[in-house]
Amino acid sequence: MCLDELPAKRFEPIPRAALLSAAHRRKARTSTRGEGWRAGYARARRPCLAGGTALGPCATFSGEDTWAEVPFVEGVVLIGDAAGYSNPLIGQGLSLALRDARVLSEILVSTERWSPESFLPYAEERRKRVQRVRFTAALMAELYGSFGPQRTARRRHFLRRLPEPEFRGRTLLTSGCGPRSPAWAYTEDFRKEVLK
Numbered sequence: 001m002c003l004d005e006l007p008a009k010r011f012e013p014i015p016r017a018a019l020l021s022a023a024h025r026r027k028a029r030t031s032t033r034g035e036g037w038r039a040g041y042a043r044a045r046r047p048c049l050a051g052g053t054a055l056g057p058c059a060t061f062s063g064e065d066t067w068a069e070v071p072f073v074e075g076v077v078l079i080g081d082a083a084g085y086s087n088p089l090i091g092q093g094l095s096l097a098l099r100d101a102r103v104l105s106e107i108l109v110s111t112e113r114w115s116p117e118s119f120l121p122y123a124e125e126r127r128k129r130v131q132r133v134r135f136t137a138a139l140m141a142e143l144y145g146s147f148g149p150q151r152t153a154r155r156r157h158f159l160r161r162l163p164e165p166e167f168r169g170r171t172l173l174t175s176g177c178g179p180r181s182p183a184w185a186y187t188e189d190f191r192k193e194v195l196k
């Protein structure tokens, strides 16, 4: 629809090289007008997007949090999304699943007799970990996934402050919600600072 300079056959894959050169041409074209290429790109695409026709239903995700308080019973241990997932907006699902596999495998190889009690450390570690993930997911959803002029201004304000070394909100993008990020990144004070 928008890539009008490219072959328009439906379902035909567009070669990556062609995509990159089309993007480059647009970038060059817009930047010669003395505006940032992002702004130029958005302006040039606007009529195209507004006049476009959706080819099918848009995929959606609901963004809820879900988790099992106790992710095991006799004979079964849940990991990954089966144990609980959060808003995919923050893109942490695979890390969580891989860490589950690591923590659990360490327990399995270090224990001769497996019983539900063996998995209590896993459950406890996961509980704390996903509490942090839920906090960050809710904060990021509020920051990036809410609309209206005030929210847009708030988002812009956040992005403008990112280069400031003393701005603690940078933590959201540097250490995300990993186990090594500082405890203050999960406090109400931090939330207010980011959403200022």
Ligand SMILES: Cc1cc2nc3c(=O)[nH]c(=O)nc-3n(C[C@H](O)[C@H](O)[C@H](O)COP(=O)(O)OP(=O)(O)OC[C@H]3O[C@@H](n4cnc5c(N)ncnc54)[C@H](O)[C@@H]3O)c2cc1C
Residues within 6 Å of the ligand: 061, 079, 080, 081, 082, 085, 088, 089, 090, 091, 092, 093, 094, 095, 097
């Ligand atoms: C829109 C969206 C965007 C996301 N973006 C990111 C991202 O950028 N980064 C990131 O890290 N994570 C992201 N995630 C999350 C990530 O995809 C999941 O957290 C991750 O895939 C979980 O892995 P899993 O192995 O636990 O579950 P899954 O990947 O769901 O694997 C479960 C598998 O089991 C199969 N299965 C189900 N029932 C049965 C059955 N009865 N018999 C046999 N097989 C069965 C399913 O078909 C599936 O293949 C995103 C999720 C969504 C929804």
